[in-house]
Amino acid sequence: xxxxxxxxxxxxxxxxxxxxxxxxxxxxxxxxxxxxxxxxxxxxxxxxxxxxxxxxxxxxxxxxxxxxxxxxxxxxxxxxxxxxxxxxxxxxxxxxxxxxxxxxxxxxxxxxxxxxxxxxxxxxxxxxxxxxxxxxxxxxxxxxxxxxxxxxxxxxxxxxxxxxxxxxxxxxxxxxxxxxxxxxxxxxxxxxxxxxxxxxxxxxxxxxxxxxxxxxxxxxxxxxxxxxxxxxxxxxxxxxxxxxxxxxxxxxxxxxxxxxxxxxxxxxxxxxxxxxxxxxxxxxxxxxxxxxxxxxxxxxxxxxxxxxxxxxxxxxxxxxxxxxxxxxxxxxxxxxxxxxxxxxxxxxxxxxxxxxxxxxxxxxxxxxxxxxxxxxxxxxxxxxxxxxxxxxxxxxxxxxxxxxxxxxxxxxxxxxxxxxxxxxxxxxxxxxxxxxxxxxxxxxxxxxxxxxxxxxxxxxxxxxxxxxxxxxxxx
Numbered sequence: 239x240x241x242x243x244x245x246x247x248x249x250x251x252x253x254x255x256x257x258x259x260x261x262x263x264x265x266x267x268x269x270x271x272x273x274x275x276x277x278x279x280x281x282x283x284x285x286x287x288x289x290x291x292x293x294x295x296x297x298x299x300x301x302x303x304x305x306x307x308x309x310x311x312x313x314x315x316x317x318x319x320x321x322x323x324x325x326x327x328x329x330x331x332x333x334x335x336x337x338x339x340x341x342x343x344x345x346x347x348x349x350x351x352x353x354x355x356x357x358x359x360x361x362x363x364x365x366x367x368x369x370x371x372x373x374x375x376x377x378x379x380x381x382x383x384x385x386x387x388x389x390x391x392x393x394x395x396x397x398x399x400x401x402x403x404x405x406x407x408x409x410x411x412x413x414x415x416x417x418x419x420x421x422x423x424x425x426x427x428x429x430x431x432x433x434x435x436x437x438x439x440x441x442x443x444x445x446x447x448x449x450x451x452x453x454x455x456x457x458x459x460x461x462x463x464x465x466x467x468x469x470x471x472x473x474x475x476x477x478x479x480x481x482x483x484x485x486x487x488x489x490x491x492x493x494x495x496x497x498x499x500x501x502x503x504x505x506x507x508x509x510x511x512x513x514x515x516x517x518x519x520x521x522x523x524x525x526x527x528x529x530x531x532x533x534x535x536x537x538x539x540x541x542x543x544x545x546x547x548x549x550x551x552x553x554x555x556x557x558x559x560x561x562x563x564x565x566x567x568x569x570x571x572x573x574x575x576x577x578x579x580x581x582x583x584x585x586x587x588x589x590x591x592x593x594x595x596x597x598x599x600x601x602x603x604x605x606x607x608x609x610x611x612x613x614x615x616x617x618x619x620x621x622x623x624x625x626x627x628x629x630x631x632x633x634x635x636x637x638x639x640x641x642x643x644x645x646x647x648x649x650x651x652x653x654x655x656x657x658x659x660x661x662x663x664x665x666x667x668x669x670x671x672x673x674x675x676x677x678x679x680x681x682x683x684x685x686x687x688x689x690x691x692x693x694x695x696x697x698x699x700x701x702x703x704x705x706x707x708x709x710x711x712x713x
Contacts, residue, residue, distance in 0.1 A: 310378035325349025339416035375400025
């Protein structure tokens with residue numbers, strides 16, 4: 239449907255703020271424009287049959303207009319008419335808010351499909367070709383919501399708007415996010431807009447053609463498609479490895495052709511079982527025993543279905559043990575792949591935490607079981623952001639020795655002799671020590687001006703809920 243032109247659509251002023259994308263090099267700006275023109279023109283030509291088909295379906299569905307035009311705020315606050323396939327009933331603008339949540343009755347049945355697949359955005363390639371938009375850039379907002387921008391947020395108007403951006407990727411299911419909001423517009427302006435703008439500010443600081451291409455790929459290839467593609471490749475490799483193990487790579491060419499068809503059939507059954515067990519929806523890098531059980535259940539069901547399919551087709555060259563070996567290898571391959579991703583994620587997060595915040599220097603009073611466990615956990619678990627430099631203990635037999643390569647300096651009183659300035663924190667790890675001695679140590683640490691914690695016992699030192707620092711350590 240054609241939107242009513244607002245009576246007062248003015249160029250939005252750009253107010254000074256603390257963000258400035260800087261002066262882009264002329265070569266980079268020219269390259270981005272050439273990138274936009276080339277791919278938007280190619281897209282309009284190559285996708286013209288699809289555009290005609292979608293336009294026909296939109297027209298046939300209810301007889302309304304094919305395109306929806308709406309004023310949006312572009313670069314430097316200049317308003318322009320954005321062009322999209324219509325996904326709502328005629329007159330939807332006057333029948334409710336400009337933002338829609340999941341289940342909004344104004345969205346047509348065809349419109350839900352077009353929004354989910356992002357096909358409704360394709361006519362904006364014309365806006366890109368005209369120079370009003372870019373392929374990648376902050377999504378343009380309506381003037382009503384731009385009016386809520388702060389001075390700093392208005393600096394986003396220095397950038398040319400785009401068909402997609404990082405916020406479009408992260409807010410792909412925005413309608414579900416807004417589904418249960420009591421006031422959709424209030425929730426959108428208060429919570430969604432600031433996060434979207436922050437994502438786009440971060441994008442603008444390091445934008446280049448490579449990052450733009452990656453954002454486009456993420457937009458046209460949803461997460462679950464990437465997961466299915468990865469799983470397909472792993473499962474296909476598992477089938478061929480099982481095939482080679484069973485036949486020792488020696489079969490006539492005709493059987494190789496037959497095996498390709500069976501590989502497609504068995505992999506399809508396995509993918510169907512994985513979708514049934516919802517193994518294509520979660521994050522691949524989070525993997526533990528529950529996910530392993532789901533993988534095993536899905537592949538076991540797929541194995542049984544494949545055996546039934548073999549019995550019905552009765553191929554003489556396809557033995558049952560090949561299907562069984564394939565199920566086992568597929569489980570090992572998928573489980574190993576996800577485990578490697580989990581290890582990579584944990585390592586990356588550890589490096590990120592370490593790079594953002596230098597580790598705090600820690601001293602431990604008490605070189606007994608509690609102190610040793612504490613030191614070991616801090617050494618292994620980098621997410622806590624702490625490193626142990628020294629032990630202090632009243633047992634003179636431990637002095638000048640090392641525990642896990644950490645030296646035992648001497649008695650706690652050594653903290654008064656130069657060590658206080660070398661430590662950020664001190665942990666008292668002597669839960670069974672005399673109360674009088676613990677009190678003396680506490681007074682000693684207060685005198686040294688060092689931040690101190692108390693560990694109650696070895697079994698209560700470390701939580702299992704992923705906290706950055708154990709809450710059971712008391713000041």
